[in-house]
Amino acid sequence: MGEDDGMHIVVLAGGIGGGRFLAGVRAFARQTGAEVTAVVNVGDDVTLHGLRICPDLDSVMYTLGGGADPERGWGRRDETWTVREELAAYQAEPSWFGLGDRDIATHLIRTTMLNAGYPLSAVTAALCVRWQPGVRLLPATDDRMETHVVVEQDAGREGGPAGAGERAIHFQEWWVRHHARLPARRFVFVGAESAKPAEGVLDALAGADVVLLAPSNPVVSIAPILAVPGLREALTAGRAPVVGVSPIIGSAPVRGMADKCLATIGVECSARGVAAMYGARSAGGLLDGWLVDTADAGVHVDGLPVRAVPLWMTDEAATAAMTRAALELAGVLR
Numbered sequence: 001m002g003e004d005d006g007m008h009i010v011v012l013a014g015g016i017g018g019g020r021f022l023a024g025v026r027a028f029a030r031q032t033g034a035e036v037t038a039v040v041n042v043g044d045d046v047t048l049h050g051l052r053i054c055p056d057l058d059s060v061m062y063t064l065g066g067g068a069d070p071e072r073g074w075g076r077r078d079e080t081w082t083v084r085e086e087l088a089a090y091q092a093e094p095s096w097f098g099l100g101d102r103d104i105a106t107h108l109i110r111t112t113m114l115n116a117g118y119p120l121s122a123v124t125a126a127l128c129v130r131w132q133p134g135v136r137l138l139p140a141t142d143d144r145m146e147t148h149v150v151v152e153q154d155a156g157r158e159g160g161p162a163g164a165g166e167r168a169i170h171f172q173e174w175w176v177r178h179h180a181r182l183p184a185r186r187f188v189f190v191g192a193e194s195a196k197p198a199e200g201v202l203d204a205l206a207g208a209d210v211v212l213l214a215p216s217n218p219v220v221s222i223a224p225i226l227a228v229p230g231l232r233e234a235l236t237a238g239r240a241p242v243v244g245v246s247p248i249i250g251s252a253p254v255r256g257m258a259d260k261c262l263a264t265i266g267v268e269c270s271a272r273g274v275a276a277m278y279g280a281r282s283a284g285g286l287l288d289g290w291l292v293d294t295a296d297a298g299v300h301v302d303g304l305p306v307r308a309v310p311l312w313m314t315d316e317a318a319t320a321a322m323t324r325a326a327l328e329l330a331g332v333l334r
């Protein structure tokens, strides 16, 4: 931390949990003059009806920009659904993904800019001119990288016999269409091998005073960010301490279906299980600190400083207090 400039906080984040957490980080940063960069998951991204959709980037952008629907948590407030009705009248598939009219404007601009050759990072910056999220939003990668879910061959197919084979479906089909109910064998981050960190990501990590892992889904939000070659290395080799915030309280994923994802990769759905998945830096992993809820006080992970504070992101003040606790644990607050 320089003497003249404020602290630089980098946050790795998924969509809804990531957006809520970032609202608290931003509130904290405004009090202290810190600068915030969010590196956001793109594994959920999908092309539907010719439109490029980035659910996590949009959830974060709308949440921080005041445009998110507060009940759904995703998509726009005051949304209307005329286009969806018209697509249904054509029996256009897929019909299971909710594309609202207001939301579609975002996807039209994004798709047009991507087709014109702009990288996703530049497109995101352009969209943020309108939303003014108060945080720099970067996709983890500008390259195409999508999470697919390997399921049994005939799972979810009507009338199909149980087969021994398997097939991969897009994460959105598994999550939104099947509500994560199809037994999953594994997750594959398609395109990860040849992906590079997006423009600005490595510079942000190099300039970070602290890196926080948002309480996002560890398996399908944080892991795909870390799967971009060079990104994990930049964290482990960097000088900035890395502190994670548990997305699990007790044995429950607070909202969402992280338990299904953790079960698939054989990780216990607990604050301890997720910490062990990320690993302590002292044991070759990622973390210098792990923040758990007071319900999980007493959780012990070898070689990892753990602190218990309330982790319910009920409002911005509560989430800003989580941020302060994470930075204290990181040792970057005086």
Ligand code: GDP
Pocket (backbone or CB within 6 Å): 013, 014, 015, 016, 017, 018, 019, 056, 059, 214, 215, 216, 217, 218, 220, 221, 245, 246, 247, 248, 249, 252, 253, 254, 255, 256, 257, 258, 311, 312, 313, 314
């Ligand atoms: P998504 O990409 O929209 O699914 O959202 P994220 O991956 O960013 O976050 C989803 C995860 O946030 C869920 O799986 C929960 O485990 C976690 N979560 C949601 N609300 C809270 C909360 O209030 N406190 C904590 N600690 N975790 C939460």
Ligand code: CA
Pocket (backbone or CB within 6 Å): 014, 015, 016, 041, 044, 055, 056, 220, 221
């Ligand atoms: Ca997501």
